[in-house]
Amino acid sequence: MIVSGVTVRAADEGDAVAGVRPRWVALPETTEEIAAVLRVAAENDLAVVPAGGGTTLHWGPPPERCDLLIDTCCLNEVLEHAAGDLVVKVQAGVTLDALAGTLAAAGQRLALDSPGEGATVGGTLATGVAGPLRFRYGTARDLLIGITVVLADGTIAKAGGKVVKNVAGYDLGKLFTGSYGTLGVIAEATFRLHPLPADSRWVTTSSADLGLVGTLAASPLEPAAIELDRPDPHGPVVLSTLVEGVAAAERAKAVQDLMGGDAHIGEEPPAWWGRLPGDDLLLALRVLPAALAGTLHTVAAHAACLNLTPHVRGSAGTADLHVTLPPESDPGKVASFVSAVRDEIRPDGGRLVVLTGPSEMDFWGGTGALGLMRSVKARFDPHRRMSPGRFVGGI
Template identity: 50%
Template sequence: MPDDVLDALRAAVDAGTAGTAGADLVRPAGPGDAVAGVAPRYVATPGSPAEASALLRVAAARDLAVTVTGGGGKQDWGDPPRRLDLLLHTGRLTGVVEHAAGDLIVVVRAGTPLAELQAKLAPAGQQLALDAPLPPGAAATVGGVVATNTSGPRRMRYGTVRDLLIGVTMVRPDGTVARAGGKVVKNVAGYDLGKLLTGAYGTLGLVTECAFRLHPLPVARAFLRRRAGDAAEAGRLTAAVLAAQVAPSALEVDATPGGGVEVAVLLEGTPRGVGERADATRRLLGNAAVSDEPPEWWPAYPWRKGGVGLKLTAALSGVPALLAAATEADRRHGVPLAVRGSAGTGVLYGGLPATAPPDAVAAIVADLRAATAAVGGHTVVLTAPGPVRDRVDLWGPVGGFELMRRVKAQFDPDARFAPGRFVGGI
């Protein structure tokens, strides 16, 4: 049966591929294309900003709801889209556009796997200093990292995606191609556009290229590990490291149900400098184990696929209290709660099993929201099974919602881009 929408989408891609590939690059959706349980009608794989622009002009004209996917490892984060007609896959938007090694700058397409980018930068002795925790087997893409603002343990030293992103090319929901920032760290023209897109869960448009500032690869590194008996002792150990002049790249804690808390420190630099700081840190921690390799849990999230994933934030001084609150919530509600993350930045993650009763999860989330609010932070449910989503507000109280809503209306007045995925149904 003829499908004029499919034909129009294919014609948009044909215009940029000499009329040879539209049928391959735009197709009816299949069983594996659902986003958070919502199935699209069509899947398109643009290979350039121009192709993406043409596709989105068709989508605007046909009132198609659009969601973007890359590696797919975090498609179950956030709320399901209210509707979904066209799934844009970034699998052809890959590769390094420019690597200015002398300026420590790279311009890279959004569909590029982060691991592939790191491999291309390594021969020049450089890195994009981002860690991207993901479920086993998933591959983080540059665009996905920007969309979810993913930053792992080393955010303590190098900062987050917002700190490293200096330029962006995007296609707006109406098909307009927009660029902001540049390839110079001090170039701030339009820089806030990159900050708006970072962590917006793809609700403002399609990111096609990103410019990042880079850092040299460290010559040496050392991991120090010390198990603490409880949250209070872990707090004393992390406070000692923070107060000392050992310049850690990361300071992590891992609290397993009934297993106490492990403190881990990452030091990077020259062999001599790392050795001296490792000796000092070992004395601070009290004969910690030293290794060239990270703990087995580094930097993975503390939940399994299908489980409940939480993001918990706190002021640095409140991390021990938050760890203690997690232990108490575990005990009170009888559901094992694992907590892991950065004691050096106050960003922790919690994990609950997929089998946890929704009412118990809701009670734990309420307890943790009270605990994080008391130490200047928030609790967000990143991912959860359907019955838990039905019972819990994933985002909770969020400041600045009205401003977010106005920004969404400016970028996407018809609410067609990932509708409902973000805070408050944005």
């Protein structure tokens, strides 16, 4: 495959997408080069999958076909940092770690923490993943104020900050966040920033009363994050609360008093803070915060019936959790567990998604918006060349 001015190499086993090996890997360095690659792909009816740092490239079902991988590693520049306006514009291949270092020099941060080391801006947006700070600052959709994408036919489209060209009637930022590369390639993103906190404290207890979560969330002590960890479905829940900013030490002491028991204050987070509980059989579970305690009971009860040992970790404040099962778990039992939990949490608006697991599993479960999502896919990628089959309903 030849694209003028763009490095293209033959793919190897390390480039596989959820087990599917592409034929070529393109390494564009600009938005215009992404557009050139996609025009050639469209002319030759090639299926394309975008890739960032590769930390979540194995998430989701495998693509129906994958001819070309677009690696954004060379799109690694911070294009503009307007420190006075608390705004930054970056290319999609910039890693969150590298961006954090650049912003810290100006006393600022992007309050978007991904659980994967080496995660890029584009990959984090494409999967919609967020870490502990989502409790206070929201997810990528809340921090994103502008985006540049390249559609399947090579059209460059922009929305939000500094608009040059938009796709009428669509909020591109919200559509592309969490789309798993099925609508196009994210090339650039503009975010609003926040000042770095002057001080941070973590208050942790290994004998948590989950009834405290709502009290902490509504407290004038203003925690920045409330995370939980439960390695044993029948064991205690470890709860850790982040307090940062002005008078963090004093506020942490008040949080400690509120949490009681064996709560202790640390200047560093627990070792598990902001990290996934595992990656071989990984599920994403989201429910209403009021249903948190009941959901943990549901997970434990169904796991016990199937002799499974789930490890649950994530945001107690938003009830946005990750569940991992031992990699040697029987696939049939895993499928039964997923189905049973989905059935129980669905009436109250809960959702369980399989992030990594056997390819024959139902990764996404049902969704009432499937018709609309298919219409959006048809509008942006009518020939199904972008990551075909990787999203809800085989989109």
